[in-house]
Structures are given as C-alpha cells and as structure tokens.
Amino acid sequence: MSIRRLPEHLVNRIAAGEVVERPASALKELVENAIDAGATRVDVRLAGGGIDGIEVIDDGCGMAPEDMALALERHATSKLPDEAIELVSTLGFRGEALPSIASVARMTLESRVRGAEGWARIVDNGVVESDGPTGVPPGTRVRVDALFARVPARRKFLRSARSEYAACLDVVKRLAMARPDIGFSVEHDGRRALQVLAGESLPQRVAALTDRGMIDNGVPIDFQREQLALGGIAGLPTFNRGVADHQYLFVNGRPVKDRLLIGAIRGAYAEMMPRDRHAMVALFLEVPADAVDVNVHPAKTEVRFREPAMVRGLIVSGLRRALDEAGHRSVQRPAEDAMAAWQPEQPSPAPSVEGLEWGSAASANAGFGATSPTGNLSPEGEGLGLWQPRHAVFDRRQTFISPAPQGRAEPSYAPPPETITHPLGVARGQVAKTYIVAEAEDGLVLVDQHAAHERLVLERMRKAIADGGIASQALLLPEVIELDEPACDRLESRATELSEFGLDLERFGPRAMLVRAVPALLGQSDVTGLVTDLADELAAFDEALSLKERLDHVAATMACHGSVRAGRVLSVAEMNALLREMEITPHSGQCNHGRPTWVKLQMGDVEKLFGRK
CATH class of the missing domain: 3.30.1370.100 (MutL, C-terminal domain, regulatory subdomain)
Structure with missing residues (x-):
C-alpha cells in the first residue's frame, strides 16, 4: 500500500486521541489553560459527568479575536516563548489541545481582554460555525458539548456518567491543591460539588479537598537537599486509607502520578503502617527544570528524573524527618461503633432477701474482712459470698449478690504525680x-x-x-x-x-x-x-x-x-x-x-x- 497524506479532520481526531481520552482529559486541559492565563477564580460546570457538557469560566487575561483564531489551530501556543521545550514552566504548552477537543465535540469559545470587546467563536467537530463579537466579562469561557457524539467508537468506551464525573472531580481537586491562591468551584447537573476560596494556606486547601482531619492529624513537610526542595503535608501513619487515591504528588506545581514517587512514599512509611493501608499525603517537589522531563507522557501525568535515586532519597528522608518530629x-x-458501646446500664431491682440468709459470722467477717497491704481482700475472705441461697429453687436467679470485685492496687507512699x-x-x-x-x-x-x-x-x-x-x-x-x-x-x-x-x-x-x-x-x-x-x-x-x-x-x-x-x-x-x-x-x-x-x-x-x- 502506498503512503498517503491523511485529511486534516482525521489528523485532528488522531491528535485528539492522545490528548482527549475522556471528559476528564478535556477538563484538565481547559483548567490548566485557565490557570496559565493568570486566573484568580476558575468555575467548572459539568453535565452528565462531563459527557454531555463541560464549561470552564475564568477571570484570566483573556484572548483577542486574532489570538482565539490561532488558539484553535494545531501547534500554536503562547506558553513557549522559544525553542527550549524542556524548560517549559507552565502547566502545558500544547497548541493541539483546543483544536483536538473542538474536533470531537461542539466547542463554544468566548473571551475578552480587559478594555476590549468580547469575542465568540463556535466550532462543531472541526467546522467553524460562527465567529463574532459578544458580551462577556473579562476572561475566558469555554463550553464543550456532546463529546465524541460523532465518534461512536470512542464514546462507547466511556464509563458511566458517575464514573466520568468522579474522574473530572479528581482532576479539579489535584489542580486546585497545587494553587491555593486561586479559588475553584465545581457544579454537576446544577448541584455545587466543590468550592474552595482563594488565599487559603496549603494545609487548609489540602484538608478542604481531602479530609478535614488532616489539619489535626498531619505534619508539615519542609525539607531541602542540594537544589531539590520538598514541601507539603503528610498524614500520621495511623491516619491512613484503604486505597492510594489520597496521595497527591506535584512536581514543579504540576500534578503527576509517578511510580517512583509512590514507591518512595511507601518506603518512608514502612513499618509504621499495615501493608494493606496507604498514607494520606500531599507532596510538592521542586526541582530544576533541566533535572526533570515532563514530556514523557501525552497528558503530562508522568515525569522522568535525571537522578531518580536522589529524588527518592529526598522524599524518604523528608517524610521520615517530619514523622520523627511528630513524636x-x-x-x-x-x-463510632466503639463509642456507641458505652451505654448507661439500666438499674436493676435489688434482689429480694426472702429465702436468703446471711452466712456465718465468720464468713461475714471474712467477706468484709481486712484487706491486705496491697488493697486486695485477705485470703480468708476469698471465694465466700455474703449471700447464700436457702433453697435450690433460687439457683435459677441471676441477681445474687456476689463478692465485691477484687482490684489490684499498690500502696501509695507519695502523692501521685501531676x-x-x-x-x-x-x-x-x-x-x-x-x-x-x-x-x-x-x-x-x-x-x-x-x-x-x-x-x-x-x-x-x-x-x-x-x-x-x-x-x-x-x-x-x-x-x-x-x-x-x-x-x-x-x-x-x-x-x-x-x-x-x-x-x-x-x-x-x-x-x-x-x-x-x-x-x-x-x-x-x-x-x-x-x-x-x-x-x-x-x-x-x-x-x-x-x-x-x-x-x-x-x-x-x-x-x-x-x-x-x-x-x-x-x-x-x-x-x-x-x-x-x-x-x-x-x-x-x-x-x-x-x-x-x-x-x-x-x-x-x-x-x-x-x-x-
């Protein structure tokens, strides 16, 4: 078969397959763009788990009409000022993100630069439908509808709306955790699912997005070695979960899921946690740009370190030192079930003395006899009850008065310590x-x-x-x-x-x-x-x-x-x-x-x- 050049719409769909695997993938690209645009607030609205609709609104710098046209072309970006691709400092630089999404869905892009007129551009599965002025506040609004509606081979592999929504929410949580200076909100089918305010401290943001108990049951991380720095918060070993979904890892502000880092966390908590439990951590690793390659995965969720052993040692040492200081x-x-077991005992009626007789005087004296110096009953009183049944019929009763509990104590020669x-x-x-x-x-x-x-x-x-x-x-x-x-x-x-x-x-x-x-x-x-x-x-x-x-x-x-x-x-x-x-x-x-x-x-x-x- 001879080699042929593929049509543009097919090229766009192939590129979309690398970037847009599911609604969460598209949402990640859109929210990252909003963060890179300098937004102080990012609002996300989802419909049907993101399958039916995704909307991202930010108050960032916005785009002029000519920039919007370029943004919808492949391999066009404002995030890479020169050819040093390995030194990229933003969350992403792909020019094909927006055009790839627009090639498999209906996208409405609205944006306005402060002091200028707003502009809107609608692209339906790669075809521009309209392009003209509109009234919008400063910033950018992107609406994605009917994702993969015309690509049934991709749509049938999507999971349920509930599963896709969970993946979308996880994406926003990870990005929001990395930027406590930005406010985020998520609505799903008209219901507010998440909201965090700008200006929170890092522990507050992590606790708000994971578990409120992290404030009281976490230890701060602040560790440096050579040009590497590790920060964040780590849960106490006893503050753990049954799955590793609550381990949030960031490299130079970018959320990642890296096996090297996960293995380092496991090593740091070794012998302090059951093998089927997982630590709750949010770790922020800062490394020189030339010491890490962030372009080894299409979605930038994995990274490659130039010196992985040093990075692993940094994480293990930093976590161990913080946990050591926790004492x-x-x-x-x-x-809760253990606390519920503490119930006030219902008072039982005193046993009737009818049919019961006192033991012998010797027994009575033994029962109330002098205690040993350790506070225990003397041997003469052991094993003898104060009440004795007169007839065998009383053997069925369970309310007989038994000997007093014999507690073990020691003589106190000095006041107990404060x-x-x-x-x-x-x-x-x-x-x-x-x-x-x-x-x-x-x-x-x-x-x-x-x-x-x-x-x-x-x-x-x-x-x-x-x-x-x-x-x-x-x-x-x-x-x-x-x-x-x-x-x-x-x-x-x-x-x-x-x-x-x-x-x-x-x-x-x-x-x-x-x-x-x-x-x-x-x-x-x-x-x-x-x-x-x-x-x-x-x-x-x-x-x-x-x-x-x-x-x-x-x-x-x-x-x-x-x-x-x-x-x-x-x-x-x-x-x-x-x-x-x-x-x-x-x-x-x-x-x-x-x-x-x-x-x-x-x-x-x-x-x-x-x-x-």
Missing part, C-alpha cells in the same frame, strides 16, 4: 492484663502495652544500629532451628547483616540453622519463632527492597518478638516508665504494624457518657 502523636478518633506535665498522663491501673489506663489533664488515655513496647524496642534497635550495632547475648546452649533449604539459604546469605542486630546464625546442615546469640534488647524471646519469621520476611522482601529497608523489616520482626506481651501484669512503676518513654520516642503513636498504640477519651466525652453534658 508520640497518634490519630485520636475512636471508632498529670499536667505528662501528655500521656499517669498510670491508674491495668485492664485485662493488656491495656494501661492513664489519667491525663484533659481525658482518659488507654495504651496497648504490647503494641507500645513493640515500637519502643524497634526504635531502640534502630538507635543501637546507628550507634555501631546491637549488643548480643550468647545462649548457654546453642539452639538448632529446622527450616526448609531455601529458607536456610536466605538466612545464611544475610548472616552478616543479621549479626549487626546481635543475632548470631550459622548453617547447621542443609535444612537447619544454629543460633548462638540473640539481641540483648529482646531478653528471653522465642528464638524459634524469631528465626522462622525472619526467614519469611526475607522471602517476601529480599529482592524488592533496598538494604536499609530490609534491615528495617528485620528490626521490626525482632522487636515484635522482644516486646512486652499482652497478658503480663505490670506494676504501676513499669506502666509509668512505659508512658514516659513513649512521650520521648519517635513514632510511638503507632506500632510496627501501623495500629495505634494509644487512644484518648476526652473528658467532655466522658461527661457525655454520664449525662453531664
């Missing part, structure tokens, strides 16, 4: 041998002792590694751990790295490992379970992660085996020591698996439970 902070939002100086309060007791109850100045704090101590052990191990290594404790008798041969191979290949953690391993036959020493920080831990879990961790992450990240996984696994277990009774001194260490330890607000280590019930909520508010 023991954790998300304080008890689940809570005002301790953010996590002072320990008042232990529940279910698992949760520490502490009283803070402004509420009640519950601490998961195992989760909290697990994080503390991990941070101690990290500090010990940074200081030169973790001390090891030799076993009196080396322990042999039987594993399959691939697991032994993985452990043997990492024996030198594991020795930095104080774990001394050596091969003991084809299917066994010999453990000679364990980290001293772990105390008496389950050696078999520790080595088995480490083999599994290396199998899952050995190839995908860097050495530093692998070491973090190893440290987290070791810390889990060496922490205080649920079910262990702690003294008040031990509880308070745990609380004080949490207050000065980074990331202590979440365990190594991303779950919160403590929650607070504000005093106002406590008063509501008792009807005081």
Whole structure:
C-alpha cells in the first residue's frame, strides 16, 4: 500500500486521541489553560459527568479575536516563548489541545481582554460555525458539548456518567491543591460539588479537598537537599486509607502520578503502617527544570528524573524527618461503633432477701474482712459470698449478690504525680492484663502495652544500629532451628547483616540453622519463632527492597518478638516508665504494624457518657 497524506479532520481526531481520552482529559486541559492565563477564580460546570457538557469560566487575561483564531489551530501556543521545550514552566504548552477537543465535540469559545470587546467563536467537530463579537466579562469561557457524539467508537468506551464525573472531580481537586491562591468551584447537573476560596494556606486547601482531619492529624513537610526542595503535608501513619487515591504528588506545581514517587512514599512509611493501608499525603517537589522531563507522557501525568535515586532519597528522608518530629502523636478518633458501646446500664431491682440468709459470722467477717497491704481482700475472705441461697429453687436467679470485685492496687507512699506535665498522663491501673489506663489533664488515655513496647524496642534497635550495632547475648546452649533449604539459604546469605542486630546464625546442615546469640534488647524471646519469621520476611522482601529497608523489616520482626506481651501484669512503676518513654520516642503513636498504640477519651466525652453534658 502506498503512503498517503491523511485529511486534516482525521489528523485532528488522531491528535485528539492522545490528548482527549475522556471528559476528564478535556477538563484538565481547559483548567490548566485557565490557570496559565493568570486566573484568580476558575468555575467548572459539568453535565452528565462531563459527557454531555463541560464549561470552564475564568477571570484570566483573556484572548483577542486574532489570538482565539490561532488558539484553535494545531501547534500554536503562547506558553513557549522559544525553542527550549524542556524548560517549559507552565502547566502545558500544547497548541493541539483546543483544536483536538473542538474536533470531537461542539466547542463554544468566548473571551475578552480587559478594555476590549468580547469575542465568540463556535466550532462543531472541526467546522467553524460562527465567529463574532459578544458580551462577556473579562476572561475566558469555554463550553464543550456532546463529546465524541460523532465518534461512536470512542464514546462507547466511556464509563458511566458517575464514573466520568468522579474522574473530572479528581482532576479539579489535584489542580486546585497545587494553587491555593486561586479559588475553584465545581457544579454537576446544577448541584455545587466543590468550592474552595482563594488565599487559603496549603494545609487548609489540602484538608478542604481531602479530609478535614488532616489539619489535626498531619505534619508539615519542609525539607531541602542540594537544589531539590520538598514541601507539603503528610498524614500520621495511623491516619491512613484503604486505597492510594489520597496521595497527591506535584512536581514543579504540576500534578503527576509517578511510580517512583509512590514507591518512595511507601518506603518512608514502612513499618509504621499495615501493608494493606496507604498514607494520606500531599507532596510538592521542586526541582530544576533541566533535572526533570515532563514530556514523557501525552497528558503530562508522568515525569522522568535525571537522578531518580536522589529524588527518592529526598522524599524518604523528608517524610521520615517530619514523622520523627511528630513524636508520640497518634490519630485520636475512636471508632463510632466503639463509642456507641458505652451505654448507661439500666438499674436493676435489688434482689429480694426472702429465702436468703446471711452466712456465718465468720464468713461475714471474712467477706468484709481486712484487706491486705496491697488493697486486695485477705485470703480468708476469698471465694465466700455474703449471700447464700436457702433453697435450690433460687439457683435459677441471676441477681445474687456476689463478692465485691477484687482490684489490684499498690500502696501509695507519695502523692501521685501531676498529670499536667505528662501528655500521656499517669498510670491508674491495668485492664485485662493488656491495656494501661492513664489519667491525663484533659481525658482518659488507654495504651496497648504490647503494641507500645513493640515500637519502643524497634526504635531502640534502630538507635543501637546507628550507634555501631546491637549488643548480643550468647545462649548457654546453642539452639538448632529446622527450616526448609531455601529458607536456610536466605538466612545464611544475610548472616552478616543479621549479626549487626546481635543475632548470631550459622548453617547447621542443609535444612537447619544454629543460633548462638540473640539481641540483648529482646531478653528471653522465642528464638524459634524469631528465626522462622525472619526467614519469611526475607522471602517476601529480599529482592524488592533496598538494604536499609530490609534491615528495617528485620528490626521490626525482632522487636515484635522482644516486646512486652499482652497478658503480663505490670506494676504501676513499669506502666509509668512505659508512658514516659513513649512521650520521648519517635513514632510511638503507632506500632510496627501501623495500629495505634494509644487512644484518648476526652473528658467532655466522658461527661457525655454520664449525662453531664
């Protein structure tokens, strides 16, 4: 077949296929043009998810009639003053954006420069219908109707109006997040869906477009390295989502979806979040124009960095430093179903004394007998009730008076410490041998002792590694751990790295490992379970992660085996020591698996439970 020149209308449709994939693609181009025009307000109106209609109104610089004619020609732009295409500083420079959209829809373009007459131009699927003066305010108004109406092959691949609307809204959110100095609004089928005002701070704009909780549960990012700068806001590890849709990334003010940046975020939050959860972040990366190529994707949603390793290190270091400064902070939002479980108990009628008799005098004295110095009932009174049924018929009753609950307490030889100086309060007791109850100045704090101590052990191990290594404790008798041969191979290949953690391993036959020493920080831990879990961790992450990240996984696994277990009774001194260490330890607000280590019930909520508010 001989080569032939394609007709212009077909060329325009091919170009439109690169730029206009769906309504959200067209909307992105139009809003970017409005931003580049210097607008202080951008209003978006959608009909049928953008399939039936898209309208973008801005108060930017506007266009003269001759510029409007050029703007609807391919490869014409005002955003590229010279041939240095790699130094483009605007959101886009394509001249084919407007003509490509106009070739697959009916476009009405109205614009006015301040101090001049307004002008309108209507193009229907590539054909100019009208061109003449009109009355419009300063700025530009673009109306796109019936997208792909005459290209059924493209229209049938569009999703439902609801899905297309969601994609359009996401586009506006990302562009609005990058420019808090500009006001944005979105209407869909006559209903206001989004509105943000110009002049907001970056945290306010991010919170308004994502989750209001980001204000209280986010940490600011401000980090620089050489010519690179990273800013924005990052949610606490416990402030996470089940999908990664709430990760907003910007390079030189341009919204991007880059796998390198997403991987860096995942690495920064490693061991602070469950593997099936995702962080909420809005990161703004500023790099020299010649260090990034923004033209590797037709829609400019992906970029290519000249030094990707440096960029990845910048993001990981910046996020880690900000999260370190967050200290023991954790998300304080008890689940609604958990709060609903706190219900005032209905008063039950006192049991009738008919048919009941007092126990013996000795029993009564034992029941009310003197308590031990620790506040517990004396052994003489244990197991004896004050009320005894006279007849067996009363065995069916559930309202017998039982012995008083026996709480564990300790003698107080000094006044309890003041809570005002301790953010996590002072320990008042232990529940279910698992949760520490502490009283803070402004509420009640519950601490998961195992989760909290697990994080503390991990941070101690990290500090010990940074200081030169973790001390090891030799076993009196080396322990042999039987594993399959691939697991032994993985452990043997990492024996030198594991020795930095104080774990001394050596091969003991084809299917066994010999453990000679364990980290001293772990105390008496389950050696078999520790080595088995480490083999599994290396199998899952050995190839995908860097050495530093692998070491973090190893440290987290070791810390889990060496922490205080649920079910262990702690003294008040031990509880308070745990609380004080949490207050000065980074990331202590979440365990190594991303779950919160403590929650607070504000005093106002406590008063509501008792009807005081």
